[in-house]
Amino acid sequence: MxxxxxxxxxxxxxxxxxxxxxxxxxxxxxxxxxxxxxxxxxxxxxxxxxxxxxxxxxxxxxxxxxxxxxxxxxxxxxxxxxxxxxxxxxxxxxxxxxxxxxxxxxxxxxxxxxxxxxxxxxxxxxxxxxxxxxxxxxxxxxxxxxxxxxxxxxxxxxxxxxxTAQLAPDEMLEQMVCPAPMCVATYRNIGKTPCMAACPADEGGCLDGSIDEDGRIEEVYYDRERCSTRAMNFGINSLQKALIEIIDEQDAERRKTMINSDFFTRSCTSMGHFKESVAQCFECMRVCPIGRAERKLK
Ligand code: SF4
Ligand code: SF4
Known part of the structure; x- marks a missing residue:
């Protein structure tokens, strides 16, 4: 115990x-x-x-x-x-x-x-x-x-x-966490925040948006479909996709290669270790200043 x-x-x-x-x-x-x-x-x-x-x-x-x-x-x-x-x-x-x-x-x-x-x-x-x-x-x-x-x-x-318990509620946050002050400054300077610069929609990435005069989010653009093809390559969907191709494959040798491929193996392990199917891309969060201080150890 x-x-x-x-x-x-x-x-x-x-x-x-x-x-x-x-x-x-x-x-x-x-x-x-x-x-x-x-x-x-x-x-x-x-x-x-x-x-x-x-x-x-x-x-x-x-x-x-x-x-x-x-x-x-x-x-x-x-x-x-x-x-x-x-x-x-x-x-x-x-x-x-x-x-x-x-x-x-x-x-x-x-x-x-x-x-x-x-x-x-x-x-x-x-x-x-x-x-x-x-x-x-x-x-x-x-x-x-x-x-x-x-x-x-x-x-x-x-x-x-x-x-069903009546618990004491917390207030919702009044202040938007994003964009951080340094992101507003970066946006004023180059027209993008750090996350937008890491994954720019106008250069094949997924993120764009604008910040208003008060430094608040004005407009957000997020290409979810494109992001999911990068951040979620392995999981239920990739297993289903691979299975269809493997079943359709007539050549036994090639079928064997497909089953033993990295792609199919990782699709299988992502199901076994569900954690793997959550995301394979963190680049917009890697450059985000929010929470960075909490990730600093010696
Ligand atoms: S997770 Fe990756 S692909 Fe998706 S928005 Fe962030 S940087 Fe772009
Ligand atoms: S880097 Fe983080 S805080 Fe800055 S704009 Fe992007 S998500 Fe918001």
Whole structure:
């Protein structure tokens, strides 16, 4: 039995009579870097009926959102960018949110469930963790592929738990995290922010946009289709694509070569190690100043 056991009796922090504070303290102890709470009503403005937290868990009142840094600080420094995708992730946010959901049920007697981030049919996940992070006051959308940037850590990976417990909500961020002041200065100078310069839409990349006179995002352009062909080469889709070609291949020798190829092998491992299928490109985030200080170690 370890401190991370999901039915661990309450520690001294949990014994406070503030369930929200106890849940947050637990989330940070078990792998979260940030945690926030949003009341379910906040989804009404952005999400159609049928996809709101209370449609997923009847009687839901709150959503707890946990964000964790994926790649370690060392992984960000590795000169071979390809290693980020295989060494970077541990999905601490998923583990933490599962422990949080169990804690809510065992310690408060309210229902809790991990928010569904994968589709049960079709291609759309039932809930957007990006939106959940914004509504829980953990970050705002950025120029870089619409990634939600946390003011302290920058890029984070998010999971959420929906619960019938009425928890104390956090305010949403008033100040946009992106663009950072240095990005505004760069934009005034060269017409691009660092992320746009790393992946410029007008030179075959995916990002563009403009900043208004007050230094705020005015317009965002993100070519998601182009990005996905670079950042998500290996995963369910590449496996399906490769399988069709392999099945259609009449030449037995060539079929064997295709099965043993790097492409098919990596498509298979990305399914086995799901972490590999998340992304294979980080270049817009590598140049982003938000959170950089937190990645500095000796
Ligand atoms: S992830 Fe890569 S391809 Fe996608 S926007 Fe960022 S730099 Fe461009
Ligand atoms: S580099 Fe980061 S902070 Fe700067 S504009 Fe791009 S996403 Fe925003």
């Amino acid at each position: 370890t401190a991370l056991q999901n039915d661990t009796p309450a520690s001294s922090e949990d014994l406070t009579d503030d369930p929200t504070a106890a849940i947050k303290a637990l989330a940070l102890r078990v792998g979260g870097d940030v945690v926030g709470v949003a009341p379910v009503d906040r989804w009404d403005e952005f999400v159609p009926e049928g996809y709101r937290p209370r449609d997923i868990l009847p009687g839901a009142k709150s959503v707890v959102v946990v964000g964790s840094r994926g790649p370690t600080m060392g992984a960000w420094r590795c000169p071979d960018a390809r290693l980020m995708e295989i060494n970077g992730y541990d999905f601490g946010n998923d583990r933490a949110i599962h422990i949080v959901a169990n804690h809510i049920e065992t310690q408060t007697g309210h229902y809790a469930m991990q928010a569904p981030t994968l589709p049960v049919a079709g291609h759309q996940p039932l809930m957007s963790m990006m939106l959940a992070a914004v509504l829980a006051g953990l970050g705002t959308r950025s120029f870089a592929a619409n990634i939600i940037l946390n003011p302290k850590y920058g890029l984070l990976y998010y999971s959420a738990a929906i619960t």
